[in-house]
Amino acid sequence: MGADIDPAAPILIFDSGVGGLTVLEATRRLLPDAPIIYAADNAGLPYGAKTEAQVAARVAGLLGRMTERFRPRLVCIACNTASTIALGMVREVLEVPIVGTVPAIKPAAAITRSGVIGLLGTEATIRQGYVDRLEVEFASDKTLLRHAAPELVEAAEARLRGEDVDPRVFARAAAGLREQLGGEDIDTVVLACTHFPLLADDLAVAFGPGVRLVDGAEGIARRIAHLTGGQGFARNAPDLALFTRDDARVEALAPALAALGLTRSETL
Numbered sequence: 001m002g003a004d005i006d007p008a009a010p011i012l013i014f015d016s017g018v019g020g021l022t023v024l025e026a027t028r029r030l031l032p033d034a035p036i037i038y039a040a041d042n043a044g045l046p047y048g049a050k051t052e053a054q055v056a057a058r059v060a061g062l063l064g065r066m067t068e069r070f071r072p073r074l075v076c077i078a079c080n081t082a083s084t085i086a087l088g089m090v091r092e093v094l095e096v097p098i099v100g101t102v103p104a105i106k107p108a109a110a111i112t113r114s115g116v117i118g119l120l121g122t123e124a125t126i127r128q129g130y131v132d133r134l135e136v137e138f139a140s141d142k143t144l145l146r147h148a149a150p151e152l153v154e155a156a157e158a159r160l161r162g163e164d165v166d167p168r169v170f171a172r173a174a175a176g177l178r179e180q181l182g183g184e185d186i187d188t189v190v191l192a193c194t195h196f197p198l199l200a201d202d203l204a205v206a207f208g209p210g211v212r213l214v215d216g217a218e219g220i221a222r223r224i225a226h227l228t229g230g231q232g233f234a235r236n237a238p239d240l241a242l243f244t245r246d247d248a249r250v251e252a253l254a255p256a257l258a259a260l261g262l263t264r265s266e267t268l
């Protein structure tokens with residue numbers, strides 16, 4: 001298996017912004033030699049405030065263009081919002097293996113002791129039928145409380161640009177779950193947006209001791225490693241960060257991107 005894959009063919013990791021870097025980091029740990037393109041639809045950020053149709057059209061259109069141009073061996077949609085809305089549709093139209101990112105409800109259900117799980121995501125993610133189905137399949141005997149925390153997306157973006165973040169956003173996100181009926185018993189919180197693990201330390205403080213934060217990055221990286229098992233890798237050039245709009249905010253991200261080996265950037 002994998003003998004016909006060009007060793008220089010990249011793995012393409014896609015998100016609306018910097019959130020997918022949490023998946024890139026985990027993937028890099030497992031596959032240090034894999035060439036990776038990190039693609040951020042910064043012109044479309046935030047996806048969480050968009051309609052299902054808007055997200056689906058952007059994701060399908062951009063991934064179509066990107067796969068045609070860069071011929072990746074695998075695409076990872078490192079965005080819960082895009083995956084819960086468009087994964088099935090994108091899989092139907094693109095002829096490349098696609099790994100999605102869906103809320104880590106299954107592992108959270110396996111570790112909760114109180115039986116009350118919190119879920120933080122974008123506005124669009126928390127209303128998806130995909131999340132309802134994960135809840136029915138893996139947490140039907142638990143209580144799952146959901147809260148949309150779009151401020152955390154902007155906070156993660158700002159943090160990676162080296163800007164200060166108002167610490168009240170973390171307390172507000174925690175309160176959004178804690179103040180729901182049964183919320184005081186939450187012992188496990190699903191970070192159902194790839195931006196949020198970038199803020200895990202602050203969120204852990206906001207929720208207090210005894211609450212475990214769960215995200216999908218390690219599991220997604222393992223899935224990518226599994227699907228590319230047996231393939232050769234040749235990382236001949238510095239990895240590329242691809243954006244959909246060139247602006248000063250992209251420049252400000254350069255140090256954070258370089259720390260992950262993304263020392264080149266381009267606009268699609």
Ligand code: DGL
Nearest residue numbers: 019046047048080081194
């Ligand atoms: N990182 C994205 C997610 O995992 C969403 C951020 C946004 O564009 O709203 O849901």
